Amino acid sequence: MMPVPKTHRNRILAIAIAVAVVIAIVLVAVSYLTRDGADETTPVVTTDTVATETVAPDTSTAVALVAGIPQKGTVLGKAGTTVRLLQFEDFQCPVCKRYTDDALPALINEYVKPGLVRIDFRGLTFLGPDSEKALRIALAAGLQNRLWEVVGLFYENQGTENSGWVTDALIDRILGEVPGLDAAKVKVDAKSPAVTKQIAATQAEATALNVQGTPWFYVGVGFRPPYSISPLPLEPSAFRPALDGALKG
Amino acid sequence: MSDRLLRVALIVVCAAGIAVAAYLTYVHYQPEALICTGSGGCETVQDSNYAVLVGIPVAVLGLAVWIAALALTIWNTDLARTLTTALAIGSLTFTTYLVILQLFVLEAICPWCMANDVVLVPLFTMLALLRLRSAPDA
Structure with missing residues (x-):
């Protein structure tokens, strides 16, 4: 040429x-x-998220609370949000239930729904077999990005510690209340090596971060390692200074 | 550096770019396949609103650009050389924006994206410019 x-x-x-x-x-x-x-322009529809803004009238409070909020695995909230609240908890811990009942709804409405903060669930099993049974189901639901409905429903139905309250019937009822969830798959995934690995990883993370009990909270901002916060009493007002401070950078 | 060597280097960089972009495209549709180190930076970047541009995943755009770059490099003409350089500079402009997003907006780093944005695209631009400079004059 x-x-x-x-x-x-x-x-x-x-x-x-x-x-x-x-x-x-x-x-x-x-x-x-x-x-x-x-x-x-869309009602929070993503490829892997529960996306129903319209909540059926008989939907439980736990399901309604997180309806329309993006979820991925253990994370509740919009991706790309730089501030995250890590919460270590055990499904049999009564104080965790109190936190879920008294503080979490306000935190979700004030910080998660507007896309300011993501909340990252970390389940521990130190209280006994019922903790692990429930946690496995929750994490398996997380594989379908429906963990947070299951978390709320387990706390709504929390029974006496290690009384065997996490029955198969309760699990079926809880899974049946979560819209769009493949319950059969959850029960299979709950026994999977992936879930076992996730539980072990959380335990290792809790040890590394020196988690001393449940619920235990950390705030992470961007790349920086998460730092421990001690919001007491477990009410929304006790969390606001830490979260507002993190949002200011 | 000879023109032939520059051309071979460009082909190698394009092949690496195609591999990275193809992987990022794959994990866009199969998120569980994402292999990533660090504290969730990959997921944050891949799931952010910036990962899709007018309905097209940015990874797919990247793959298309790398394939075009490879085709232009193989098509060994003056015009192809010129278009390769233009494509490289355009890509560099856009990937600079993507790096700024990761560092200052999302505050999360996707190492695979960074490999593309900070290593491959600048390298590709540099080689394309060198090759343009070494082109024979009329």
């Missing part, structure tokens, strides 16, 4: 670069301007 004259080539190059840069800038502008578009 005949070489193109240099001046002509330079002109083509300048035009091509200008076009490429303009296209890149347009892509940047579109990306930036549409970053929240999906959240504004």
Whole structure:
């Protein structure tokens, strides 16, 4: 092929670069301007999330509380949120139930729903066999991004410690209350090595972070390692200073 | 560096870019396949609102650009050389934006994305510019 004259080539190059840069800038502008578009125009529908803004009248409080909020695994809240609240808990811990009843709804409404904070569930099993049985079901539901409904429902039905209250009938009832959940798959996944590994990883994380009981809370901001907070009493007002502070950076 | 060597280097970089972009495209649709170190940075980046551009996953756009870059490099003409350089500079502009997003907006790093944005695309741009400079004059 005949070489193109240099001046002509330079002109083509300048035009091509200008076009490429303009296209890149347009892509940047579109990306930036549409970053929240999906959240504004659709009822929080993602490929792997429960996405029902409309809650059936007979839906339990636990299910209604998290309806329409994106979930992924153990995380409740919009991805890309830089502040996260890690909560270590045990399904048999009465104080965890009190926190779930008294503080969590306000935290979800004030911080998670507006996309300010993500809450990350960390389940421990130190109280006994019922803790582990419930946790396995919750984590298996997390594989379908429905963990938070199950967490709330277990606390709603919390029984006496290690009395065998996490019965198969209770599990069936709880799983039946979660919209869009494949209950049969949850029961299979609950016994899977993946769930066992997740439980062990959380235990190791709790040891590394020096978790001293449940519920135990940490706040993580961006890349920085999470730091422990001690919100007492377990009411929304005790969490607000830590979360507001984290949001300010 | 000879033109032939530069061309081979460009082909190698494009192949690496295609591999990374193909992997990121795959994990966009199969999130459980994501292999990532760190504290959830990959998931944060991959699930963010910035991971999709007008309905198209950014990983898919990246894959398309790398395939185009490879095709242009194989198509060994003056025009292809010029278009490769333009494509490289356009890509560099956009990936700079993606790096800024990861560092300052999402505050989460996806190492696979960074490998593409900080290593492969700048390397590709540099090689494309060098190759353009070494092109024979008329």
